Amino acid sequence: MNVTMLLEMAADGFGDRVVTGPRSGGLTASRLRELAAGAAGRVRESGAEAVVHLAENGPAFPVAFFAAAFAGVPLVPVNYRLGEDQLGRLLAHHPKAYGIAGEDRHEALLQAGLSVRTPADFLQAADDAAARGGAEEVQADPDATAVLIYTSGTTSEPKGVVLRHHNLTSYVLGTVEFAAAGEDEAALMSVPPYHIAAVSNVLTNLYAGRRCLTLPSFTPDGWLDLVRAEGVTNAMVVPTMLARIMDAPGLDRSVPSLRALAYGGARMPPRVIERALREWPHVDFVNAYGLTETSSTIAVLGPGDHRAALVAKDPRSRARLGSAGRPVPSVELEIRDEDGRVLPPGESGRIWVRGEQVSGEYAGHGPAVDGRGFFDTRDRGRLDDGYLFVEGRVDDTIIRGGENIAPAEIEDVLLRRPDVADAAVVGVPDDEWGQRVEAVVVPVAGAVLDPEELREHIRARLRGSKTPDRIACWPELPRTPTGKVVKRDVVTGLTAAPD
Amino acid sequence: MKLRPGRQLASAVDGTRMVVVRAPAEEVEVTCGGRPMVDAAEAPAPTAADPARQDGTLLGKRYADEALGIELLCTKAGQGTVEVNGAALPVKEAKPLPASD
Structure with missing residues (x-):
């Protein structure tokens, strides 16, 4: 073929x-x-x-x-x-x-x-x-x-x-x-x-x-104009684009022709997707998770799951809005620990995948798959009731005094606040702990963020060891043009400016 | 013949082409218009079709048998009936995923 x-x-x-x-x-x-x-x-x-x-x-x-x-x-x-x-x-x-x-x-x-x-x-x-x-x-x-x-x-x-x-x-x-x-x-x-x-x-x-x-x-008004002018029925965006469309003041956000909106490529802030679901009640939202190495999508959160999660009362169903949905039928997916053992549902580990669409191959290096043909995505995640929750890159995991801390969990707490537009949590080199947890937040337009209050907010919801030692406010995060946060630039920025 | 996913099969009686999407573990005989289909890389010798086996195929449709574990995709439509081990292969109902890109 x-x-x-x-x-x-x-x-x-x-x-x-x-x-x-x-x-x-x-x-x-x-x-x-x-x-x-x-x-x-x-x-x-x-x-x-x-x-x-x-x-x-x-x-x-x-x-x-x-x-x-x-x-x-x-x-x-x-x-x-x-x-x-x-x-x-x-x-x-x-x-x-x-x-x-x-x-x-x-x-x-x-x-x-x-x-x-x-x-x-x-x-x-x-x-x-x-x-x-x-x-x-x-x-x-x-x-x-x-x-x-x-x-x-x-x-x-x-x-x-x-x-x-x-x-x-x-x-x-x-x-x-x-x-x-x-x-x-x-x-x-x-x-x-x-x-x-x-x-x-x-x-x-x-x-x-x-x-x-x-x-x-991409500009928010250019996107909206094109959707209306060409009668666009399906669109794909990265989360930062949807955030800009939803956040820009004074825009005509009507998109009568739009039937389906797919997003992926980075984590979607809950604030943004909830807003979009309410703004466009007629649109089917699809969250697609995949990597270049897997020829694109390997898990999909479909339109029905989006709508069900938005109105769900129980926290488990509500949380699915932050998941990548279920693996596509042609792909097998396993969560494994660092020693390669397959973990039971609910436990976090590395996401491994196998299937015809999975190449896992780098030029000059041959396929990077194990003996059973599984590829290590180097993403952390877990499966809950068959839904895949992606917790960020393994390389971004913070190791503080021997404890593994996934930045995604802390970022989620920050991004759930209505006054936080964007957030990144990183490990910064530390003499005592090896790494300490620090965060950068971007306020929504017009909001003023108090780092101490944000730290208390996190401490009330997560363990003390997961509370950032310092939270800095920046006008924006360093991102690639396709919306991925460049964490090493966040670390560089934090270590360069003591406050 | 032993099938493997990705292999293209050509009809000996008309222009029908099928690509293997899912292959059974055991060997099967795939025919079109009553005559064996061959690997598309080999040019099949043109043969006359069995006139009783002319139900035809539709471009882009999947033909599958769950029990056998076989799925063939029609990449060029033709007039012959596609059969596996002597039984016509039915069209598989499409269950498309939501468009994700």
């Missing part, structure tokens, strides 16, 4: 349907296939070993994705916000690649030995080649690499995650039904193309027959 098989099916099944871009002037499934096959010829002629895409999301992205697949080489979507040094180190892995980039990045690609053209020129070249016709089709080996995605590297140097054709096609066939979307449906993707959700989104929406729109640079 190859991702081009999904494109062939879409072109055979609903070739005249617009699948990417605006309703008028967007690309139909047949046209996407033609352009991708045309561009594949160009990639093959160039002798490139990969296609590097270093640009904002737009029609060139799906064309580049399938062109790479037809040509039998990996697509490498690269973060266009990377600094010069980081970009240089990354491009050094792909000197013989076919580059697609905005003009401001051409120099960097040329220096690294790549050929380069703008997204517009790439589409033009694809069009010319398609008009000449006769591009020979090759079905890439299902074991070939379909995409190589660099992790955001919030806890270490970015690593290249290898996703093979069989990983991605298994993910699509395991979670989506062919042509299940109505002709009027349109999906809006707001995360950049170097994020796994944007990659999997190209495939899942195409396979479902849902037109796909992109928003290259």
Whole structure:
């Protein structure tokens, strides 16, 4: 199985349907296939070993994705916000690649030995080649690499995650039904193309027959305008985007066409999701948990669970709003302790997963799975009544005097307050305890936070050892463009400024 | 034939293509229009179909038998009936998950 098989099916099944871009002037499934096959010829002629895409999301992205697949080489979507040094180190892995980039990045690609053209020129070249016709089709080996995605590297140097054709096609066939979307449906993707959700989104929406729109640079009013103008029915955001949509004052937040909103990529503050559920009572909310290494979603909290939790009286059902829901049927999930023993329900440990969509493989390192094929997500979590609660990265766990403290539990207490917009809890080096607990909070607009009062608030709900020794108020947290808190920058900021 | 997930099967009687989504542990015979389907990588020798086995397949539909533990996805529709060990494989009811990306 190859991702081009999904494109062939879409072109055979609903070739005249617009699948990417605006309703008028967007690309139909047949046209996407033609352009991708045309561009594949160009990639093959160039002798490139990969296609590097270093640009904002737009029609060139799906064309580049399938062109790479037809040509039998990996697509490498690269973060266009990377600094010069980081970009240089990354491009050094792909000197013989076919580059697609905005003009401001051409120099960097040329220096690294790549050929380069703008997204517009790439589409033009694809069009010319398609008009000449006769591009020979090759079905890439299902074991070939379909995409190589660099992790955001919030806890270490970015690593290249290898996703093979069989990983991605298994993910699509395991979670989506062919042509299940109505002709009027349109999906809006707001995360950049170097994020796994944007990659999997190209495939899942195409396979479902849902037109796909992109928003290259997110603003709350830009997002709302586009949803209304294009009649968007499905959208995916990261939690910081939903927070900005809900928090911005004076916005018209009406979204009559919207039916489903998926979110993921970072933890959702309860305040934000509760607000959104009340603001948009007609919308189905979906929390998706997954990693780049697992070809996107491995657990889903569905619309019914969201609504049930919002009105639930008992704390157990209410707490489910903070869960990642249930594992998808095609994935097996285990919670294990540090020695690899499988833990019973309710106990916290490392989340391990197995399934066809799970690659767990890093470029140059081979698969990082155990003897039974399970991959260590390096996320902490627990299963309660079959619901997965994700408690943050194992690497972010604070070890204070031998006690393991998960920052997520303390962050949850802070984020439940109506006056706290954002919060991060970290371990700061300490001579006596090894690490001590410190926190940074961001007040909601107009609020003033008293660190002492916040500490008392936490002490009243959690143990004393989990009460931060110090709480600092910052105007915002350091986050990646896809909404993940960069904890090492929080630690640096806290240790640099004693108060 | 021994199936494995991801393997593509081609019909010998028409353009039908099926991809294996779930494979049973034991060997099975998969036929289309009464003639054995073969690995899509080998070009099957064109054969005449059994006229009694022309129920056809629909693009994108899943055909499955729970008891056998087999699921095939139709990637190219055709006219022949797809059968496993001599029994027609029924269409599986779709239970889609909520769109998550």
